[in-house]
Amino acid sequence: MYGRGHQSGMRIGPSMTPPIIKQIMIANAVVFLIQHVVDGTTRYASVIPVEFWQLGYLWQPFTYMWLHASFGHIAMNMFMLWMFGSQLALAWGPKRFLRFYLLCGVGAGLIIATYPYLMMGVHPEGLFARTLGASGAVYGVLLGYSLTWPDRTIMLIFPPIAFRAIWLIPGLFLMSMMFSSGQNISHIGHLGGVIVGWIYLRRQGHANPIFTLSHLKSRWKRHQMRKKLRAVRYEEFEARRRDSEKGNDRRYH
Secondary structure (H helix, E strand, O other): OEEEEOOOEEEEOOOOOOHHHHHHHHHHHHHHHHHOOOOOHHHHHOEOHHHHHHOOOOOHHHHHHHOOOOHHHHHHHHHHHHHHHHHHHHHHOHHHHHHHHHHHHHHHHHHHHHHHHHOOOOOHHHHHOOEOOOHHHHHHHHHHHHHHOOOOEEEOOOOOOEEEHHHHHHHHHHHHHHHOOOOOOOHHHHHHHHHHHHHHHHHOOOOOOOOOHHHHHHHHHHHHHHHHHHHHHHHHHHHHHHHHHHHHOOOOO
């Protein structure tokens, strides 16, 4: 995954990794090792709605975000944290970044624990589902990045698609829905981290109402103007090409 700013040019990953990001990554790695050494860590530290609300396991919305199910799980979350969180931590400072990271993670955990009770008539089995991972916090970080630098260009390695950072969250949700068939992915956890992060940033005055009707109309008008401009440029290109071909068809005697 590539990032391109207005002045920094094209590069892979952040220019440097701040200490707070290293510390969070180390903490996740240590807990991941503990999961494989201490029996019961994953069992009692994951979010299980019925245990949180009915058995009083109130620590779960905090502890679940430090656990991971596999090496691939933790590797992906830590890569995303390093890729996007590093620049956000450099811009915000370590205290503000850590507060935001924990708030998104814990907030997502509370939503994960509460959502099945709101949907008991549809998916009662969700009361006993186990959820773990830093994805809720990481999605909050991705939201913070996309709202802080909405016009930065992001280039995926696979598939090779370039898009502006403001579309990072919608794009990830779309890809997650398309390719998550048969996988145990907590879409509610991802959405929870985004919701909590957006509310926090909105209250802090750092999240503009980017999806209001007037904003969408403005973006649609800009999109239409760009299409017209590309059409005009294409016509100019075709006219020059035809003129060039006519010149090459001339016969001299």
